[in-house]
Amino acid sequence: MALLTCQDLSLGYDGKEIVGDLSFEVNAGDYLCIVGENGSGKSTLMKTILGLNSPISGSITAGDGLKQTEIGYLPQQTEVQRDFPASVWEIVLSGCQNRQGMRPFYSRADKTLADENIEKLGLSQLKKRCYRELSGGQQQRVLLARALCATSKILLLDEPVSGLDPKVTAEMYELIERLNKESGTTIIMISHDIDAALRYADKILHIGKKIFFGPAREYTEAFDGFGAAKGGADI
Amino acid sequence: MNSFAEKLDYLSYPFVQYALIVGVLIALCSSLLGVTLVLKRFSFIGDGLSHVAFGAMAIAAVLNLTDDMPLVLIITVISAILLLRTGKNAKIKGDAAVAMISVGALAIGYLLMNLFSKSSNLSGDVCTTLFGSTSILTLKRTEVGICIALSAIVVMVFILFYNKIFAVTFDEDFASATGIKTGAYNLLIAVVVAVIIVLAMNLVGSLLISALVIFPALSAMRIFKSFRSVTVCSAVISVTCALAGILISVFAGTPVGSTIVAADIVAFACSALIGALKRGSGI
Numbered sequence: 001m002a003l004l005t006c007q008d009l010s011l012g013y014d015g016k017e018i019v020g021d022l023s024f025e026v027n028a029g030d031y032l033c034i035v036g037e038n039g040s041g042k043s044t045l046m047k048t049i050l051g052l053n054s055p056i057s058g059s060i061t062a063g064d065g066l067k068q069t070e071i072g073y074l075p076q077q078t079e080v081q082r083d084f085p086a087s088v089w090e091i092v093l094s095g096c097q098n099r100q101g102m103r104p105f106y107s108r109a110d111k112t113l114a115d116e117n118i119e120k121l122g123l124s125q126l127k128k129r130c131y132r133e134l135s136g137g138q139q140q141r142v143l144l145a146r147a148l149c150a151t152s153k154i155l156l157l158d159e160p161v162s163g164l165d166p167k168v169t170a171e172m173y174e175l176i177e178r179l180n181k182e183s184g185t186t187i188i189m190i191s192h193d194i195d196a197a198l199r200y201a202d203k204i205l206h207i208g209k210k211i212f213f214g215p216a217r218e219y220t221e222a223f224d225g226f227g228a229a230k231g232g233a234d235i
Numbered sequence: 236m237n238s239f240a241e242k243l244d245y246l247s248y249p250f251v252q253y254a255l256i257v258g259v260l261i262a263l264c265s266s267l268l269g270v271t272l273v274l275k276r277f278s279f280i281g282d283g284l285s286h287v288a289f290g291a292m293a294i295a296a297v298l299n300l301t302d303d304m305p306l307v308l309i310i311t312v313i314s315a316i317l318l319l320r321t322g323k324n325a326k327i328k329g330d331a332a333v334a335m336i337s338v339g340a341l342a343i344g345y346l347l348m349n350l351f352s353k354s355s356n357l358s359g360d361v362c363t364t365l366f367g368s369t370s371i372l373t374l375k376r377t378e379v380g381i382c383i384a385l386s387a388i389v390v391m392v393f394i395l396f397y398n399k400i401f402a403v404t405f406d407e408d409f410a411s412a413t414g415i416k417t418g419a420y421n422l423l424i425a426v427v428v429a430v431i432i433v434l435a436m437n438l439v440g441s442l443l444i445s446a447l448v449i450f451p452a453l454s455a456m457r458i459f460k461s462f463r464s465v466t467v468c469s470a471v472i473s474v475t476c477a478l479a480g481i482l483i484s485v486f487a488g489t490p491v492g493s494t495i496v497a498a499d500i501v502a503f504a505c506s507a508l509i510g511a512l513k514r515g516s517g518i
């Protein structure tokens with residue numbers, strides 16, 4: 001059974017539809033890229049999958065015994081208060097919260113995991129720093145480290161490379177690729193970088209006026225140059 | 236110049252000691268959740284709830300209850316839960332709902348007091364409930380006991396749920412996306428806030444509670460950058476200011492509540508200065 005099955009989804013806010021007729025499946029170990037123009041409803045879809053929004057109609061079913069606490073999420077922007085006092089360490093560690101149940105404090109294993117992920121994303125120097133004083137790209141990496149603490153099963157990433165410099169962008173793609181291929185983490189990623197999407201992802205979901213869901217290699221044919229025309233452009 | 240030695244003697248009176256114990260505990264509790272309230276933009280809920288507590292006190296007075304604490308506590312906790320609910324469904328926008336309830340409760344409370352109060356000094360009574368009173372100096376043993384018990388519960392809950400409160404405060408979307416029961420923790424926060432407010436009513440009165448909740452957190456946020464250090468620092472500032480405020484008010488005969496809040500304002504000014512110096516020297 002698929003990890004996630006979305007059937008005839010219609011998404012929107014306050015009963016006003018933004019995308020309709022959306023059906024697709026995500027299997028364990030998949031690398032799915034969601035593409036589409038600004039405002040086409042990609043983030044909305046992700047939030048609906050996460051249960052933060054409710055769909056207007058249709059259903060999302062989790063399979064393979066996937067529990068809500070086994071999901072990692074990197075939001076597009078967090079509306080973190082400008083004046084929120086929190087250190088990088090505190091934020092990354094908070095990713096382990098979903099495994100705590102009623103345990104009040106973090107275990108040694110949680111702290112080790114947080115340390116590993118901080119290391120993995122090259123944040124060791126910034127561990128004690130205050131989150132709000134970091135650059136946008138650094139903040140993005142902190143939030144990804146937090147998401148990695150939350151899960152090794154399925155990661156939902158909303159534009160993980162926006163605002164990162166080319167070097168870190170490439171590293172980020174490598175890292176996500178490794179998580180997917182080596183650790184078997186299922187990836188659902190929203191991206192405007194169609195070239196990278198075609199290179200790394202197994203499957204593409206395009207939402208907008210035209211909806212496409214299928215293997216990455218069929219995407220360019222289906223869109224007949226659409227991808228090429230907008231490819232790589234940071235829209 | 237006999238006065239100072241004489242006044243130092245005050246400290247050996249039980250009622251002054253009670254006031255100090257209660258004051259310190261209330262200051263500690265109210266500062267703990269201050270950071271969360273400020274950051275979640277819940278400051279107004281604190282304000283609204285304190286007005287509800289005022290209304291509840293008026294009702295208790297009308298009913299001629301000798302011990303108004305339980306009734307006030309229940310009404311305030313229920314309102315806290317309701318306010319949180321409306322915040323979520325947002326048919327009436329969150330802050331508008333809070334404003335409605337808060338002003339409504341204030342008006343009804345005053346109205347009830349006016350209609351039914353047998354007291355000859357009505358405006359004095361109202362002033363007392365709004366701005367706190369010397370009643371902190373007339374605490375009875377049982378009241379001190381209740382206060383100690385409630386404070387202990389609040390502190391325990393805060394410590395046990397510290398990490399969860401952080402997760403829910405910092406990023407509620409992430410928390411609920413990863414399966415944390417944010418609704419339940421928000422409820423917990425609301426209930427604890429309600430308890431703190433009812434406690435703090437005794438100390439500073441309903442109009443000044445927000446100051447007690449918010450000032451220490453804002454002061455600490457000037458100086459420190461991590462959640463833990465801000466929390467610890469605001470607790471220290473709050474307790475220090477409460478001690479200073481109560482002692483000054485005993486010696487100088489000023490109103491307790493406003494003196495404490497004045498001390499908090501001074502602490503805020505100092506913290507802002509320290510923060511600016513720290514940033515200036517690039518630390």
Ligand SMILES: Nc1ncnc2c1ncn2[C@@H]1O[C@H](COP(=O)(O)OP(=O)(O)OP(=O)(O)O)[C@@H](O)[C@H]1O
Pocket residue numbers: 013018036037038039040041042043044045076235
């Ligand atoms: N909270 C909200 N309430 C009402 N409408 C919303 C809300 N959030 C987004 N929308 C609308 O839903 C549509 C889709 O938004 P969404 O954020 O899903 O787009 P997106 O595909 O992620 O775009 P982008 O590429 O810019 O991130 C937009 O037209 C937006 O105006």
Ligand SMILES: [Mg+2]
Pocket residue numbers: 042043044076158
């Ligand atoms: Mg988006």
